[in-house]
Amino acid sequence: MALKRNLDVVSITDHNAVQHSITACRLSKEEQVSVIPGVELTTREEVHLLAYFPDVESLLKLEKKIDSCLPKASNNPKFFGHQVRYDLSGEIVELDSKLRQTALDMGLDKLVALIHELGGLAVPAHINKNRFSILSQLGFLDSEANFDAVEISKFKWEKESFSLSDTLDGFPVIAGSDSHAVDDIGLFFMEDINDEICRGRIYPTRGLDESSPYNALKNFLKRNKQ
């Protein structure tokens, strides 16, 4: 779908789950689309926190840490559906029984530090929404906080005509499509007007080279943080 809608760079960020993000990264190696490994974590304060990584290995290291912070309860498919894992060819390979639709037993600040330790970017998700956002849960954005960017909803992005170099309270702003189904992918996207992030796309992500979209994004956000 990302190819069909002509996207250059995407990231799959499931809730507290990394395996499909990794599958997407592996699939992209043969394709003209770059995939940044990522995940959407729920902190102890019930704040949704996006994390992006330079490589699959770092994301796997994070998975080990977060899986030990999940509650000792099983997923109830009646409420949340089955958590089915697919392989590269689209075959079902596993039913994940861990309860992932809930908060990790680790606080926001600790998770941000852990993401940075593993070389990743930490971005509070949909901060303008009144559910599971840093503003709804923790009241306000601490300008001293160590976030690499903040994410706003696609609605706010479009309504207020945001662009990639904008900031909010000193933090660079990004927005995601919040796609929860395949058909949603690419209906919303951020435009990389000055080719800041996509220029590395001609040589799709193959590790840590400076031109990879992840590094381009990281450097771009760093330059824009006030």
Add this chain to the structure above:
Amino acid sequence: MKLSKIIDKCKLEKIDVCSDCEIETGYCSDLMSDVMAHAAQNCIWVTIQAHKNSIAVALIKDIRAIIFTNNVPVEPEVIEKAKEEKINLLRTAKDSFTVCGEIYGMLEVKN
């Protein structure tokens, strides 16, 4: 009612106690926006939200004491900030429902 009496009766762990202030009422919530909208001055706040921002909210609302329930971990920087701002921090293994019940009973009897 004096804070020390509440600490004593509810067997609260003292993380940081800097003043024996007068507690007139209480509030229980884990959402900062809700606390900012509804908590009264000089109340004792019962919550599981042990984040640095909790201290800032307490400061804004003139809340002099916070009880962290369910034994949530409290990071050193939270304690440091509370000391700086002279906010009393207590903790207990009991859940918020239980602690609120105990304190409500004590304040009711007094009135």
